[in-house]
Amino acid sequence: MERETSAQRWSMDEEDAASDLKTVSPGRSLLSSAMVGSANRGRVLQTLFDLGPTSRAELARLAGVNRTTISGIVQPLLDQQVLVEGKPIRPSESGGKPARPLWFSPEARPICGMLLMPDAVHTCLVTLAGTISAEESEPFPVERPRIADVERAIELCTARTLAAARREPLGIGVAVGGMVDTDRRAVIAVNLAPVLNGFELGDMLTRRFGLPALLDHHPRALLVGDRWFGKGRGLQTFAAVYTGEVLGGALYLGGHLYRGQSGAGGELGHTFVQVDGDICSCGRRGCWETIATLGWLRRQAREIGIDAPDDIHSRRLVELARDGAPGAEDLLDRYARNVAVGIANLQQTVAPNFYVLHGDVVGGGEIMAKAIARHVRALVPSRSGGEISFAIGETEDRAALLGAAGLVLSELLQFPL
Amino acid sequence: MERETSAQRWSMDEEDAASDLKTVSPGRSLLSSAMVGSANRGRVLQTLFDLGPTSRAELARLAGVNRTTISGIVQPLLDQQVLVEGKPIRPSESGGKPARPLWFSPEARPICGMLLMPDAVHTCLVTLAGTISAEESEPFPVERPRIADVERAIELCTARTLAAARREPLGIGVAVGGMVDTDRRAVIAVNLAPVLNGFELGDMLTRRFGLPALLDHHPRALLVGDRWFGKGRGLQTFAAVYTGEVLGGALYLGGHLYRGQSGAGGELGHTFVQVDGDICSCGRRGCWETIATLGWLRRQAREIGIDAPDDIHSRRLVELARDGAPGAEDLLDRYARNVAVGIANLQQTVAPNFYVLHGDVVGGGEIMAKAIARHVRALVPSRSGGEISFAIGETEDRAALLGAAGLVLSELLQFPL
DNA sequence: AATGTTTGTGCGAGCCTCATACTAACAAGT
């Protein structure tokens, strides 16, 4: 793999090595012509993501700009092999020159996606078209791992994946199964893996591999994965909700990933839905997490005498309900309602109107999703604010890796105005 | 009052009458040079709002741009008498030419603010510097008012206020004590005043007075009032929370007023904090509104035998607690905690980290605010995400009228990129 | 073979910011 001088944006000139991911931060200052260029390039690429292969003329129409403008933006990207022209598509019956659809080149620089869990690290390459390759993983030592062991495992795993890249990746995106400081690009805390607490993974990766590296917590990664490669494609505002052993959420608002101050926000698991209710792992009482996680489901399953209650999850619950196991249908309904409560609160608060469901409930398929949707609609006062829709996310690992890559894409495409 | 041809932005040329508030909607298309101009002009004016009177050189430094750029932006605004140069300020001891601070001219076009309540309408003029004048109000008929009566009252009130304007106002902003469709600029529903349901007030005002008119619901108006004229001045992200007979909230996220799809969002009153709890006015159970409004406070006051429990509110409660009335201190604490629960949830969800309190609790002053703050901090899991701060908003009417004007300002200053 | 339609590309104009150079207005020291 040929290593170029530095990580670059999709800049006009390959030499423009200064425009690193990190150096771009016009923040809340004024706009300049150069920024207009970057921003518009980002928007054109976004529309391309949202629509799939599209001709220049079509892009111009959609964006409401002159065709020459699109040509000017797109030409350098073709030269850099970020984009390629597809086969001409036959014109409509009214005639005309065939359009050449533009799409991301297989030769375009890929993105390295990483999933950091308490017990292992997974890495892969993701093309701009969303295909995953060069998957690798490396477990951490089970017994009292030291930080050096963990670092070595991560390095090993990453190096193997990067070795498979034909061009230098645009960056490394990391989805962390725990709390993250997105500004410092460091892990704050990972449940069950205290060795990772305070680990400055972002700096480590940049130092070791010379690539821009971005960290974010797992639900936020899922969201951006959905935005660029999944069910949230093309949407301006939606939410992702993860359920399982824990609860998490993330928000895409007005065309931007919303993080909150220094990456707080989306900590839905510890919102109160039952003041003075059951005790939560966080020490407080009545958190949403106490009624909408697998822990709650297991307890209830045991109570009503379901087989192997410790192995219960949405998929099995749906099967049990289908087979008429006593109490299963009712339990499924109550579980769905508990999940719906938190979503209803989110709807009332920020009204994203569209939710991508991740985690355990994905196993429950359409039946689970429909049950949740029904309860949410019942729990939200009707209003003119449009319909509330739901979608089921990708399967667990794929969603997380695409999401990790999505973190880098979000940064590249969203020129901060 | 001299009426100009049409409502205008702060455009370069007075003749540029086409650039109405409504016609400006580049939406999610690309940027052009002309938009850069508008956007930058907006940002300069924003910084001026945020900092108070400031010289060109200082503005240039803060925005990180060339001084000539600021001059170029500011000169037309001086010509149009939007801005004026203040008295030269003495240079520092290192010498130098004295700076001429820029500030909003008293001759600048004002904004008309309107507050629409179930029983009456209030109007006023607000200068860009935030001073209120020409206050008027007009009650609605008490017995079975017809829509024509209401329309006449609003017209009368507005006409009296507008007659006092020396230049044509930039627009009319309306804070509505009820649900609003911000897209259609119409009232959806006002509690206790069904006559207003579906009233297309925005169109009516534009038709009648030839001015752009914007509607939004009360808490959102309070928020933008805080943003431009109050405690939220200069902030990029914060929230406003209104408590009283009802509960409401609004969000300013990443430098933009957040509305949610077609103006839903911020309906905090009907988020669940007590699943299957007390019945709420919306017919559901356990809404935040059931434990953090004056209704709850009255019930509790009666239960513990406080004098005149139907007249209880934060101010009296604080006084009673200070005077050692039995149970008052405890009730105050419980009330504060109930309010804090919803704020804690909001903090966990979007993490604005800063809250401006409005409504009843304002009467409770520092004591009430501190109690709420204490409870919120206790209810939010500690995290690196920075400190959570609180501020007390302006008094009721003033806040609402400034907020109504702020709606227009938000639209003028926030060029949609 | 002619006409109409659509795609993509030069070219100059217009708008905006930027860097440089210049003038104006002050303080401090000789």
Place this chain on the structure above:
DNA sequence: ACTTGTTAGTATGAGGCTCGCACAAACATT
């Protein structure tokens, strides 16, 4: 009184970007 140093604001030309217009290329239809 005069010089030096510092800061504020302005004039001027260069460079980026989008836009409108005109034009060639490539198709369908008649």
